[in-house]
Amino acid sequence: MSERVRTTVDDGVAEVRLTRPERRNALDVAQFTAIVHAAEALRDRTDVRAVVLSADGPDFCAGLDRDMFRAMRSGERLSATAELPPPREGSPAHATGQRAAYVWAELDVPVIAAVQGHALGGGLQIALGADLRIVAPTATLSVLEIIWGLVPDMGGTLLLPQLVGRDVARDLTFTGRTVSGTEAVALGLATRTAEDPRAAALATAHEIAARNPHAVRAAKRLLAAPRPPAEQLAAEQAEFGALIASPNQREAVTARLEGRDPVFADPAPGPPAGTG
CATH class of the missing domain: 3.90.226.10 (2-enoyl-CoA Hydratase; Chain A, domain 1)
Structure with missing residues (x-):
């Protein structure tokens, strides 16, 4: 093509x-x-x-x-x-x-x-x-x-x-x-x-592309088509819970505190983290 x-x-x-x-x-x-x-x-x-x-x-x-x-x-x-x-x-x-x-x-x-x-x-x-x-x-x-x-x-x-x-x-x-x-x-x-x-x-x-790729993907899932409020808020908490203390999230915090650019790992193949 x-x-x-x-x-x-x-x-x-x-x-x-x-x-x-x-x-x-x-x-x-x-x-x-x-x-x-x-x-x-x-x-x-x-x-x-x-x-x-x-x-x-x-x-x-x-x-x-x-x-x-x-x-x-x-x-x-x-x-x-x-x-x-x-x-x-x-x-x-x-x-x-x-x-x-x-x-x-x-x-x-x-x-x-x-x-x-x-x-x-x-x-x-x-x-x-x-x-x-x-x-x-x-x-x-x-x-x-x-x-x-x-x-x-x-x-x-x-x-x-x-x-x-x-x-x-x-x-x-x-x-x-x-x-x-x-x-x-x-x-x-x-x-x-x-x-x-x-x-x-x-x-x-x-x-x-310079941001935590796991967080960016989670944000896209959360900001997709509207869902009922309870479902949306539950999804938000699930995505947050999957991100907190994950390797890329720890790297984002560490790099910010050290005043340097973060170095993130790309997601592994397979289903996304969180429930989206």
Whole structure:
């Protein structure tokens, strides 16, 4: 899948880069396939502590390739022909498009989307799967599906209201209107703006990678989809209990007291600590 997505790893940070700039990184079957395979390849890498999702060219992702829409006129869903690895056990995402977006939420480590230019329709939904979205002030974001007579089907109806609330999600979905990166931040659709989103995302990812990787993974589990208060507070205590006095937590305290940078051990393969 190297012709569509390129993955590099540097000092604990993986960068997954869409590499179809001549088509604005639009989503066809090959692009969907490459995105899911790239994410799945990171799932069991214990040396990766953070991920940056970025794109070559002036646009992050302009949404579905027009050939996909042409096929829809006759009722054909080309995305269903993608050859993908099995989804994670218990994953709610099974359709191809949902996998391409939600797979980032299912990674154990934080994922930061660096968005420049257009992030439209499916492209925006992929960015919604990330934990953070750093966008150019002049970026253009839109829940564009209504323009094509459709609704979001890549997890957008689940992820969007969690970020912006139901009223704003309805506004964006019913109208298909575009918002700038600056307005996206104001709405809660994006985390913050940066003139160079990729550089800012990589800097943030390296900052995260320098923290206790067990604590970072625990935090991602705790800050996932909302749970009932009692369940959330119990999970919080379980995660805290698993971390306290663990080797990396002791190293964090020792390094802080000694005024030096901590040296953390990466998690061992296997199920995560705590109940999450």
